[in-house]
Amino acid sequence: MTAVDTQAQVQELRRQLQSLLEAATANERKLDRFDALERRLMAVESMEELVNLLLVECRADFGLDAAELWLLDPDGELSRALPSLPMAHAPRLLENHLPLKDLFGAARTARLIGPGHGEALLAQAFGDGTPVRSGALLPLIRQGLLIGSLHFGANDAERYDAASGTKFLDRLSTIAAIAIESMLNRERLRRAGMTDGLTGVHNRRYFDHRSLIEFSQAVRHRYPLACLFLDIDHFKAINDGHGHPVGDEVLRQVGGLIQRSLRTGDLAARYGGEEFVVLLPRTDLAGAREVAERIRLTVQDAPFITPEGGTVSATLSAGLAMLPAGAVSFAELLSAADRALYEAKRAGRNRTIADTAGEAA
Structure with a gap:
């Protein structure tokens, strides 16, 4: 072997060593980024923060051209947990497993x-x-x-080679x-503390x-605040005539109808009991009366499905009041709406009475 051959071999070995060192350095940097991301993932405080980290910050930190997050949400838990997230950063919420099966199979x-x-x-x-020309x-x-x-995409066709390892990505x-899962469990606990379990x-x-809070905001900024008291008519007769499971189902469905009627x-x-309150x-008075009547008519026209598959009907009475000028406590508004509800019951039920107007809608 000549000196020239030996020198060429040494240069090749140096080149290979340099390549290995560069690869090791790149892997170390990659590992550091993944470690930092993992720590941030475990420290997030809300679903909004978690989604933003995965879809926005992760995309910037790793030089991605696209990032998508799909989450199974058959019961609407996530849609309730992410009400204010900008749609451009929102995950895709799936009603069933079919899209996931298309991607991953068994x-x-x-x-x-x-x-x-x-x-x-x-x-x-x-x-x-x-x-996107390659993706993980x-x-x-x-x-x-x-x-x-979770989907990461790149315009670089070589970024995600099918022959590459997936150790970091799997972790x-x-x-x-x-x-x-942690954020979902936290959201469940949060909602359990402020949500009626039946309705x-x-x-x-x-x-x-x-x-x-709403009272102080309305007083400070001088905007109108309306309160509705809603009570299911003859609810005891529903329980007595059809049984408490049917009464519970009516309560649950009425709660859903009220929610869907609001902004x-x-x-x-x-x-409490069969009584609901709405703020x-x-x-203004005309807008609040419109909401009350929309709820009342929706309940009146709804066939309430019983656990056995039958139907029952129900109506409700509504008392409406506006925050009085110069009010010093929220109790004044609540008492006025309660008085209006009593008048609606006394006047024959299945109607809206406004305390400030003193007449049926």
Whole structure:
């Protein structure tokens, strides 16, 4: 072997060593970024913060061209937990497992998709209009159940090579799934403390807290505040004639009808028994009367489905009051709405009476 050959071999070995060192340095930097991301995932305080971290900050930190988060939400828990998140940053909420099965099949392992294969899956995972040429599809699994998927996409066709390892990505998907489950459990506990377990609307405890805030805001900024008391007519007769399970089902469905009749920012709560209370901020008398009548007519026309599959009918009476000028406590508004409800009951039920107007709607 000549000196020239030896020198060439040394140079090649140096080149290979330099390449290995660069790869090790790159992997170390990658590991540091993943470790930092994992710590941040475990420290998030809300679903909004978690989603923003995965879809916005993660995309910037790792130089991604696209990021998608799909989450299974058959009962609407997440849609309630993310009411104010901008739609551009929101996850895709799935009603069933079918889209996830299309991505992962039975394997439920991370999938790296590069050029030449899987283009249809990339279009499905990121949308047809997203210019993604390679991607990583990460299943989110908790306690053996597939709860969603996290998708990273790049315009670089070589970014996610199907032959590459997925160790870091597998760990990230595990941590992300744990964080999502933790946030869901926290949201369940939070809602349990302020939600009526039967009807799904807010409970009396939450209403008492929120009503004082709405009262002080209305007084400070001098905007109208309306209060409705709603009571199911002859509810005892429903319980006596059909049984308490049917009465509970009527209560549950009435609570849902009330909720669907309100705007974002309005407040409905079960006040006690068969009585509900509604607060309508920034709503004048005519607007509040319209809401009360919409709720009343919706209940009147609804066939309430019993646990056995039959139907019963129900009506409700509504008392309406506006926050009086110069009011010094929320109790004044509540008492006025309660008086109006009593008048609606005395006048024959299934009607709206406004305390300030003194006449039936």
